[in-house]
Amino acid sequence: MTALTTHLLARIEAHGPMTVADFMTEALLHPEHGYYTTRDPLGSDGDFITAPEISQMFGELIGLALAQSWMDQGAPAAFTLAELGPGRGTLMADILRATRKIPGFHKAAQVHLVEASPALRAKQQDVIGTATWVSTADELPEQPLFLVANEFFDALPIRQFQRGTEGWHERLIATRDSTLGFAIGPELPQPQLEHRLIDTSIDQVVETCAPAQSVAQTIGARIEAHGGAALLIDYGDWTSLGDTLQALQNHRHVDPLTTPGDADLTAHVDFEAIAKAAPCAHSRLTPQGVFLERLGITQRAQALATQLENAELESHIAAHRRLTHPHEMGNLFKVLALFPTDAPSPPGCTT
Secondary structure (H helix, E strand, O other): OOHHHHHHHHHHHHHOOEEHHHHHHHHHHOOOOOHHHHOOOEOOOOOEOOHHHHOHHHHHHHHHHHHHHHHHOOOOOOEEEEEEOOOOOHHHHHHHHHOOOOOOHHHHEEEEEEOOOHHHHHHHHHHHOOOEEEOOHHHOOOOOEEEEEEOOHHHOOOEEEEEOOOOEEEEEEEEEOOEEEEEEEEEEOOHHHHHHHOOOOOOOEEEEOHHHHHHHHHHHHHHHHHOEEEEEEEEEEOOOOOOOOEEEEOOEEEOOOOOOOOOEEEOOEEHHHHHHHOOOEEOOOEEHHHHHHHOOHHHHHHHHHOOOOHHHHHHHHHHHHHHHOOOOHHHHEEEEEEEOOOOOOOOOOOO
């Protein structure tokens, strides 16, 4: 039993069952026992690996796509270059390296990293150096915003609702024989899910994520008012359906309730809810593999391959496949672009 499990059991005994959102918040961000506040979860020694850690090509192409959007919008003389949930800082470092020769881009860019984890902020500073760290997207400056969020929205706390005959039962976390277990609340109307009564059947689960919609509203408002673009990359689909809460520990799936605080918790992203919350234009939802191919990843991979041989070349080929192949990350991960209503979509995405 983890230290956080003991804390959660006591909390439930004192105050009653908690929502899945409250459970995720405690498991990931508890100040003493939270997963993100106590460790670096990335890489082969962590619990999962993200696209920027797989290959430099990922960040390079995203950097060039954002730079092209910056030029398409008249190359504003000062803008925020931001990342939500920057991990170890690898993605932003690759973005900055790939764009260093674009005239005026670095001079105009003000790097902001939205990061809540003290442990990861320290890693990011080692990799990136000069930047401004903020805890929420609301703290980003009111100016043109060019932003990337890779595997950020999937870690935001969700609520789960199980369809009843006329309303919805919220799925809750309760105690069961001195352990954590799922329970369901009473059937109640849920106005925000009224439209889902049309496309769901009894006992099906739908997930909502109010924090994701709030972040989308914030960054979308910046982009619509001042210009910019956002590339949101995550696993999920256009519409939420089913229980997608999952936990990863040592690169393996585990029961989300077994080791809270010691495993990463995520859920599939509902991109439709994000698009509707953002008060700006949005692209079609694009598979990551298609997005990267449109940006020229195969040509970039071929160019890098000329400098490699043996094991390094094999690893490089495997990385390209992992990022783009439909049976790996190519279809699992999707890309949604946000941009002003009077500007073109960023490269790699279509409207």
